Amino acid sequence: MAINIAVDAMGGDHGLPVTVPASLDALKLYSDIHITLVGRESEIREELAKYQYDSSRITVQHAEQVVEMDDLPSKALRNKRQSSMRIALNLVKDEQAQACVSAGNTGALMAVAKFVLKTIPGIDRPAICTSMPTMKGHVHVLDLGANVGCDGEALMQFALMGSVLTRAVDDNPAPRVGLLNIGEEEIKGHQRIKDAHALLTQTSINYIGYIEGDDIYKGDVDVVACDGFDGNVALKxxxxxxxxxxxxxxxxxxxxxxxxxxxxxxxxxxxxxxxxVDPRRYNGASLLGLRKIVIKSHGGADQFSFLNAISEARLEVAKNVPDLISAEVSQLLQELKPLKSADDAAQVEQVKTAKSV
Amino acid sequence: MAINIAVDAMGGDHGLPVTVPASLDALKLYSDIHITLVGRESEIREELAKYQYDSSRITVQHAEQVVEMDDLPSKALRNKRQSSMRIALNLVKDEQAQACVSAGNTGALMAVAKFVLKTIPGIDRPAICTSMPTMKGHVHVLDLGANVGCDGEALMQFALMGSVLTRAVDDNPAPRVGLLNIGEEEIKGHQRIKDAHALLTQTSINYIGYIEGDDIYKGDVDVVACDGFDGNVALKxxxxxxxxxxxxxxxxxxxxxxxxxxxxxxxxxxxxxxxxVDPRRYNGASLLGLRKIVIKSHGGADQFSFLNAISEARLEVAKNVPDLISAEVSQLLQELKPLKSADDAAQVEQVKTAKSV
Known part of the structure; x- marks a missing residue:
């Protein structure tokens, strides 16, 4: 059965003139996909009429509303239940599509996707993950702005999710994972980074330690985990x-x-x-940690860029990324459980000692 | 009287083969300076012997020890009182030199400089500030890694110091100051950034609001203030x-x-x-907030780079940057005093209200 990808046809700075031809390009490139274009039906059909295509591989799903690029996430969530973004995500929830691709506003997409699709059990906060070029290939970096002020456990979850994604989509058996930090301080970085460092050294993740901003591009690390603020600053x-x-x-x-x-x-x-170094080749960020596949395209994406976001969606469906993450999270929680109990025991011991002093 | 610049001749990855010829280049370039080379006298004289120069404009000051690039700041402070770095800073403290230039390790230089030279009254934490190229010229960014986890007031002080520096060295009467933030979140960024935002809107600083990472290079802002972690991530x-x-x-x-x-x-x-876009042109970061002028050269600086760090030192002496900052800080504290009292009054009022409820 073909992979059905729900495309938020109205999203992004350019909307239909980009999303429709890019979708048709994807159909030409991949014989195993079907695309459902979600948005104002008459406008989509008008755009489609400009091209030759196999109509049996395209479905148009009407959606009355559009989430604007400056809509607040809360507004998109409450007042735009008939938006192309929301309806595309509903199709994924109802298993009529296996992935959603949107160039709509990031905050709204994350909020609505989290609400509609829910997070994987054990994952507290979904993260935005993209690949970026390096001197030797590419690297996956997360989070890029969905989560500000993460604790060590959230950073460890990002490391895990990035590792699973990289293993799946790059056929890399043991991705090297680094934590973004700085090298200037005698005692480096924030407490959350030290906490994540301590956690990661106790897991089966191929954790290589702290890296600095310039290391992102050297090609000696496959996954960079960081707080959304830091990742956004690095990316921008x-x-x-x-x-x-x-x-x-x-x-x-x-x-x-x-x-x-x-x-x-x-x-x-x-x-x-x-x-x-063409950034368009790297378009298509994954919203990792959700139960289903959602790919965020850059808002300003052109046709070639948006096609790459669709390719990413197809690849993640083929590799079954959310299920892999789900399985790994369960395993990791098992790995850390004895440690956590030991931690608790140690804390109880400390309290006892403190009291007895 | 000539400006005397104390050069830590032993600092950096390359040491004497870079610092000595760069110092001689500076003497050729500027007729108004004298240079004191601080380090192992015999080695310095050996290096000097390779060149033609006016010996009346060079002093050699012996220093037995060297701060290594991987020395911990605490070690440099306690155990290397006879280091070239420490003695160069002592010369500045004793007003035998007007500025110190070092390519030695950043953490040690900051710690020793802070101890020897002290901070300007009203400044809590000195910051590292460098200029970076933009599409329209250059921008000053601070802090770049000296301070991790700053509060709003520290960020405001960075904004002030960057503004004063830019006004002085770029002859820019009203530098546009931005706070580094991210644009993804409904309620943007960290609390410290919001606090700094609130403070800056109440000052006479030409504050233009939040900027994102990509705005650093657009040329529409002259000073970017940020926490040292964020600045370091952006720079690296x-x-x-x-x-x-x-x-x-x-x-x-x-x-x-x-x-x-x-x-x-x-x-x-x-x-x-x-x-x-040659980064060597931008070499020479200022340790702002100290009572005297200290310029940090990149550790890997070559002769041309290190010359630029000396040029920056000379310019800041000519413009009298620390005194300007000192004057502005006093004025700013005056500006904010009534606000702070109002704040305190409001807090007292809140407490009263809370109690009466």
């Missing part, structure tokens, strides 16, 4: 500096007629360089 | 992504004979591009 700063570099590179090559001529000559080289 | 991630981009650019141009030929043709353009 990286985006910013990459854009600045692209800006100056372009400026240098377009300074005058001669440099423009050089640009023409260098075009194939510059093109091959650009392809390697 | 940016460094990492820039290095990765450089790696792929180089790789694309050196793939085969043809691409190497293209690289030769494109060399002047690539060179002009590289100069614009």
């Amino acid at each position: 700063s990286s985006e910013g500096v990459a854009k600045m570099i692209a800006f100056y590179l372009k400026q240098s090559f377009s300074k005058n007629l001669l440099t423009k001529l050089v640009a023409l000559i260098a075009y194939p080289v510059l093109k091959s360089f650009k392809d390697k | 991630s940016s460094e990492g992504v820039a290095k990765m981009i450089a790696f792929y650019l180089k790789q694309s141009f050196s793939k085969n004979l043809l691409t190497k030929l293209v690289a030769l043709i494109a060399y002047p353009v690539l060179k002009s591009f590289k100069d614009k």
Whole structure:
């Protein structure tokens, strides 16, 4: 049976002119998928009419409302029950689709997805996870902004989920997992990071220790776990500096007629360089920790970007990522249980000692 | 009278072969400075002997010990009282030099400088501040790792110090100051950031509100204030992504004979591009909030980088940055005093109300 992917056709900065042709591209690329486009039916059909496609592989599901990019999550949750985002997620909940892809606003998508699909037992907070290029391939980083002020246990859960995802989608048997920290302080970083460090050393996760911001891109770590604030700062700063570099590179090559001529000559080289670091290739962040698969596309995604988000959804369905996470969480809780009991016992002991002093 | 700059000649990954020639370069570049090289006298004289220079403008101050790059700050403080770093800072304390430049380890430099030179009254925690390139010029970012887990008042002090520095060294009458935050959450960021936001809106600082990581590089803000953890993550991630981009650019141009030929043709353009984003130009971070001027050079600095750190020291002496900060802090405390009293009054009122309920 084909994998059915529910696409929030109205989401993102561009909406239908991006989501519809990208969905049709995905159908061409993968013979094993079906797509349900969710949104205003007449508008979707109008967009579809512009293309040739196999209508048996596309379903249109009407949704009256649209979650706007600046809608508050609480508003999206309460007042937009007929939105394309909500209805796409409902299809996944009702098992009519196996994954949802949306370029809609992140906060709203996370809030509605969490409400509709629920979290995996044992997971407190779902996290946003994306892959990013490195000098040797790519790395999965989470959380990227869903959770601010995580404790050590939440960070450990992120590490676990990132590890499971990487093992599944990259066929990497033992992903190296690092905790994002800084190296300046005598006693490094926040307490939550030290707590997560202590927990991770006690698990079967291939935990390699603390890493710093520049290590993200070196290719010596496969999963970076961090608080959502820190991950967001790392991601956005990286985006910013990459854009600045692209800006100056372009400026240098377009300074005058001669440099423009050089640009023409260098075009194939510059093109091959650009392809390697093209952020569009990495579009499609996973909302990990939910019971079903939800992929968040960048709001500003173009057709090629959005296609990659659909590809990610298909891959996660094929690899059955939520079930793998669920199984691993149960196992991890078993691993940590004796330790926790030991901790409790130690604490009781401490209290006793303190009292007797 | 010449500005005397005390250079920790032994600091950094490379030590004397970088610090000595860079110091001589600085003497050539600026007729108004004198340099005191602090470190093992025989080794310094051996290095100096390799160059032609005006010996009347160089003093060598012997120091037996060296703070190693992996020495703990506490160890540097207690056990290395005869280190080149400590003696260079002592020269500044005793007003025999007006500034100290060191490429030694950051944690040790901060700890020893704070102990020897003390903080400006009203400043709780000195911060590390560096300038970084943007699409329109540059931006000052602080703190970059000296302080983890700052409260709102510390962040406000960083904002103030960054603003004063920028006004002085960039001749910018009203630097735009932003607080680093993330945009994903319904209620954004950490409490400390909200507290700093509330404080900053009540001051005469040209505060423009929250910014995100990518805004650092856009050129629409002159000072970015943040917790040391967040600043370090932003800085290191940016460094990492820039290095990765450089790696792929180089790789694309050196793939085969043809691409190497293209690289030769494109060399002047690539060179002009590289100069614009060259991190060596931005070397020389200020330890702001101390009573005297201390400049931290990157540990891996080369001769050109280290020269820039000396230039920064000279500029801050000429502009008298610590005295400017000191004056502004007094004024700010005046501005906030009535507010604080009002706050206290309000709190007393709340307590009263709570009790009467």
